[in-house]
Amino acid sequence: xxxxxxxxxxxxxxxxxxxxxxxxxxxxxxxxxxxxxxxxxxxxxxxxxxxxxxxxxxxxxxxxxxxxxxxxxxxxxxxxxxxxxxxxxxxxxxxxxxxxxxxxxxxxxxxxxxxxxxxxxxxxxxxxxxxxxxxxxxxxxxxxxxxxxxxxxxxxxxxxxxxxxxxxxxxxxxxxxxxxxxxxxxxxxxxxxxxxxxxxxxxxxxxxxxxxxxxxxxxxxxxxxxxxxxxxxxxxxxxxxxxxxxxxxxxxxxxxxxxxxxxxxxxxxxxxxxxxxxxxxxxxxxxxxxxxxxxxxxxxxxxxxxxxxxxxxxxxxxxxxxxxxxxxxxxxxxxxxxxxxxxxxxxxxxxxxxxxxxxxxxxxxxxxxxxxxxxxxxxxxxxxxxx
Amino acid sequence: xxxxxxxxxxxxxxxxxxxxxxxxxxxxxxxxxxxxxxxxxxxxxxxxxxxxxxxxxxxxxxxxxxxxxxxxxxxxxxxxxxxxxxxxxxxxxxxxxxxxxxxxxxxxxxxxxxxxxxxxxxxxxxxxxxxxxxxxxxxxxxxxxxxxxxxxxxxxxxxxxxxxxxxxxxxxxxxxxxxxxxxxxxxxxxxxxxxxxxxxxxxxxxxxxxxxxxxxxxxxxxxxxxxxxxxxxxxxxxxxxxxxxxxxxxxxxxxxxxxxxxxxxxxxxxxxxxxxxxxxxxxxxxxxxxxxxxxxxxxxxxxxxxxxxxxxxxxxxxxxxxxxxxxxxxxxxxxxxxxxxxxxxxxxxxxxxxxxxxxxxxxxxxxxxxxxxx
Numbered sequence: 045x046x047x048x049x050x051x052x053x054x055x056x057x058x059x060x061x062x063x064x065x066x067x068x069x070x071x072x073x074x075x076x077x078x079x080x081x082x083x084x085x086x087x088x089x090x091x092x093x094x095x096x097x098x099x100x101x102x103x104x105x106x107x108x109x110x111x112x113x114x115x116x117x118x119x120x121x122x123x124x125x126x127x128x129x130x131x132x133x134x135x136x137x138x139x140x141x142x143x144x145x146x147x148x149x150x151x152x153x154x155x156x157x158x159x160x161x162x163x164x165x166x167x168x169x170x171x172x173x174x175x176x177x178x179x180x181x182x183x184x185x186x187x188x189x190x191x192x193x194x195x196x197x198x199x200x201x202x203x204x205x206x207x208x209x210x211x212x213x214x215x216x217x218x219x220x221x222x223x224x225x226x227x228x229x230x231x232x233x234x235x236x237x238x239x240x241x242x243x244x245x246x247x248x249x250x251x252x253x254x255x256x257x258x259x260x261x262x263x264x265x266x267x268x269x270x271x272x273x274x275x276x277x278x279x280x281x282x283x284x285x286x287x288x289x290x291x292x293x294x295x296x297x298x299x300x301x302x303x304x305x306x307x308x309x310x311x312x313x314x315x316x317x318x319x320x321x322x323x324x325x326x327x328x329x330x331x332x333x334x335x336x337x338x339x340x341x342x343x344x345x346x347x348x349x350x351x352x353x354x355x356x357x358x359x360x361x362x363x364x365x366x367x368x369x370x371x372x373x374x375x376x377x378x379x380x381x382x383x384x385x386x387x388x389x390x391x392x393x394x395x396x397x398x399x400x401x402x403x404x405x406x407x408x409x410x411x412x413x414x415x416x417x418x419x420x421x422x423x424x425x426x427x428x429x430x431x
Numbered sequence: 432x433x434x435x436x437x438x439x440x441x442x443x444x445x446x447x448x449x450x451x452x453x454x455x456x457x458x459x460x461x462x463x464x465x466x467x468x469x470x471x472x473x474x475x476x477x478x479x480x481x482x483x484x485x486x487x488x489x490x491x492x493x494x495x496x497x498x499x500x501x502x503x504x505x506x507x508x509x510x511x512x513x514x515x516x517x518x519x520x521x522x523x524x525x526x527x528x529x530x531x532x533x534x535x536x537x538x539x540x541x542x543x544x545x546x547x548x549x550x551x552x553x554x555x556x557x558x559x560x561x562x563x564x565x566x567x568x569x570x571x572x573x574x575x576x577x578x579x580x581x582x583x584x585x586x587x588x589x590x591x592x593x594x595x596x597x598x599x600x601x602x603x604x605x606x607x608x609x610x611x612x613x614x615x616x617x618x619x620x621x622x623x624x625x626x627x628x629x630x631x632x633x634x635x636x637x638x639x640x641x642x643x644x645x646x647x648x649x650x651x652x653x654x655x656x657x658x659x660x661x662x663x664x665x666x667x668x669x670x671x672x673x674x675x676x677x678x679x680x681x682x683x684x685x686x687x688x689x690x691x692x693x694x695x696x697x698x699x700x701x702x703x704x705x706x707x708x709x710x711x712x713x714x715x716x717x718x719x720x721x722x723x724x725x726x727x728x729x730x731x732x733x734x735x736x737x738x739x740x741x742x743x744x745x746x747x748x749x750x751x752x753x754x755x756x757x758x759x760x761x762x763x764x765x766x767x768x769x770x771x772x773x774x775x776x777x778x779x780x781x782x783x784x785x786x787x788x789x790x791x792x793x794x795x796x797x798x799x800x801x802x803x804x805x
Contacts, residue, residue, distance in 0.1 A: 063626040070630070084656045156459050157452035159526040160467045172782040174776045177751055181775075184767040269503045372642035375744055383644055397652040405649075406639045412640040 064190070096394045097123070103389055105380045107296045119390045126382035127407060133302050133381065134368040134411075141367060142360075145314025152319050163315065170312040176373050178309055183301035183377040192288055203282060203289065208301065209391050210278035213293040221274035226266040234258035234398075298379040302371065310367045314360065321356035322348060353426050361419035363420035372408070382407060446539055453706045481772075482632025484512035486615075489520050498762035505765075518773050524753050525773070528593020537584065538596055544570055544577075545603065561785065571607065590668040593748040595777065597667070599782050601739040601749065605674040606630050606732045612675065613665070618712060620683065631683070638680035646673040650743045670742050674735070681731045689724030690716065723796065729789035733782050740778075750774050 067078040085092060105113045108125045109132065154161040170178070187206045190196060195205035203210040235255070241252035270277070282292025325348050333347045375384040382404055391400040437687040452459040484503070490496050491503040504511025518525065527538050547596035550652035578600070580586030592600070619631035638646070652675035654664065664672075693716055701711040721728075743752040754770040757763050763770075 059624050061626050066627055066630070079658050080659045135580045155455055156462050156466075158463055162466065168783060169779065171757075172733075172737075172779045172786065174740040174751070174778055176740045177771060177775055177778065180751075180755070181767075184771070189483075206477065274722065291729070369642040372644045373741070374742075383642070383648075387645065388650060390731070391648075391652070397656065401645065402651055402655060405637075405645050408642060408645065409637065409640040 050283055076087075078284065090395055091283065092396075092398070094399060096396050099394070102393065106378075107299060107380050119386070119394065122390050123386045123403065124383070126380065126385035128385075129299075129374075129379065129385070130368075130381040132372055132384075133299060133306065133374065133379070134371045136362050137303055137306040137310065137367050140303070141310035141314055142361070144307060146318050148311060148315035149318025149322065152315060153322060154174035165379060167312045167315055170309055171316075172198070173223065175305060175309045175370055176214065177375055179373055180376055181307040181408040182298060182305045182388055186297040187299055189297075192284070201279075201281065203284075206297065207288065207294070208297045210282040210289045210292045211295070212281045213291065215280055217276040217278065219273040223266050223270050223276070226269050227262065230261040230265055234261050237261075296379075298374065298377050301377055302374050302379050306370060306377050309323060310363055310369075313363050313366075317363065318352070318354055318357045321352035321354075323356045325351045350426070355425045357426060361416060361423070364415050368411055368415065369408065451737040457668050470520050480512040486511065486514045486579055488516055490516075494557075499764055499766055502766070513772070514766055515769060515773075517766050517769055519758065521753070524757070525594045525750060525777075526595055528748060528753065529591040529597065530587060530593075531591065534585065534587055538585075541574050541577050542599075543611065544573065545599070571604070589665050592667065592688070594753045595750050595751075597747060597749040598736075598794075600667070601671065601674055601742065602732075602736040604671055605678045605735055605739070607672075607680035608675045609682045611734075612679035613686055616683035616718065617686040617690055618680060620687055632789075635680045635683050638677055639684070642745060643673070643677050643741055645740060646677050647745050649673060657663070666747060670747055671743060674739065674742075677738075678731070678735045681734070682728065685724050685731055686720060688727065689720035689722075692723055693720055698745050724788045726793045726796065729785055729792065733785045733789075736782055736785070737778065750777060 047258055052274065076406060082092075098118050101119050101122050102114050102115055103294050105122070105125055109128065110128045111125050113121065113125055148166070149384070150162050152167070154160050165257045168381050186208075189204060192205045192207055195203040195210075197203055201212050237252070238254050241254045245251055268322075280291050282289040284290075329347055329351065330343060333343045338346065371381060372383040374381040375388055378384065387400055387404040394400070443800065453463045475719060486503050488495060488497055490501050490509055492506070492546075494501060497501060497520070499505055499514065499517070502511060502514035502516065504514060511677055523532075523535075523785065527535055530538055547563070548567040551557050551560045551567055557563060576582045577582060578587070578592070578596075579589070616631050616635055619627050622628045622631070647670060650669040651666070654669050654672065658664065697715055697719070698711065701715040706714070739749060740751045743755065749758060751774050754774045758767055758768055
């Protein structure tokens, strides 16, 4: 029927034709965009290039817990402070959301009707209200706390006010590095013990108290070392001087608001994932393990959780990715993360919109890819292995 | 002689239910009592604050409230709860933004038409659904002229839009535009042509890898640089471009999930009937794939609806933006809880409704598929 089209009905020809067409159109569009952009930039006297990164920023960043930041520092440093702040709130948020989410997911399945209903209400409210609104709400609660002079005192060392949470700052003296080394060594050795114990149990059936020995290694050994070295750690307490506290460690309300909102919002999603994961393990598994006389806690730890994790981990990964991306909302409360510090203030000051946005997007892409990469490795390690 | 057995403890009825669900053993009972105690402390307080000692229009002296100083709780901290008068006074702005009052009937008609346009999408058994669907297709055009002006209506520029109007325009347009783009991207990603599949994959993964806020900045800051002079894009349109790109990538992944669930036999059968690629997809594959991906589509749409609040960061006044604007007004300073509570409630009603609807669809779909299998 289509003999008059001849070569056009050839699948190979068509595939090459369409792909060339698409590539051509794409190149044309790209050329158009680049030429208009360079024209626009020229007209607005914006010089392209990366040299602006070395210019002094000229503004202060109120929250930079890891790097000392002065207004004479460069935009490049603004970027690093931003990345660190983004990572800080993402990592702490992920940890808190995971813990809270697992607890809530298990409580939601509790046989106590009232408790599970309460968690249900929490989940529905926190999932169905925009995260940005929650961040702003937490922030507005935190800045309505009492002023510095009337700050609330907790345990005599923490001070809570509308300027944030002031806590003692640990000062590490010489010798503390040995304690850190001991902790790292203990972590590695308990990991090795765990592997060895598993192998031995597979071979001989004998069990080894991995948990208690690991606890002993990780906590007690460094603690003993700590005291042998003469407690090389002291605390600098915050003191009220004038209108503000001097010294100590300050956690700004912007960070607390971000941390609370992100972890509470994400925990609601995680709890639903955990619930679905646990419910996906068939009832027979629980009955069978009860029938062979396993203790209730062991049933959960050895039978239910490992199987549930297979269902839980893939959606959990996307929740971690979401949380990291959502941490960019810090701009609404002035948390100096990547988007607010570098993509916001630096961009406005230098006018280098394309470069700044490209760097910010590339950074988020690499963070996302890194999280996916590690979670995929973890996912592979817990998936069902056919022998 | 025979031992008399006690009758079994009630396992049915209210008492049985209570025993089983609240007082199963002593830890359970302790938890129940503790929760009841907490609720007993909390519920009366919250009810009192939100309803019983709250001001709705008048304060406790009987005066109509015009600013925050007249709220009962600011006149007498002992004697007042929430001051909902701020919502009452600013209600127009929350719903319509700064839309001119003489033209507001147009927005009202658009709201009513939106409900009418959604009806055939939400309710499959609607009588004369076909004709309603025609209306749904032409609704965006009508809404555009009605809200924006033209065709004899006076023009109302988009910087006068605000509040719920902007939230709904962004949400609905974003979802409606992202749907066809998402389908194309999903088909493209599964395409056998390597260049097309690679380009679609790159686009989807790029958009999904960056936060929406960077895309909004992209739309606000970079889009004007990319376009030739003279094309001056409206702020709302720029934001809409960003939101649509964002949503279409997520939509594409959801639809791809649906496409993957279609058994290969369907493709083979369609091809053996001599169908072309487009006929096969339009008539055989997509109707089935979209049907199974409707619940996740609704779920991503809920996500988008919540994410529309991000536009306040680039200066568009949606519902939350109007709320923040009201708080910045010295007349209503310090009423943040009332305003955020109200905005949350509006969002909650929409998103909770959508999530219930998605659950209902999932249930319906499951029974539908099972019936097919039987």
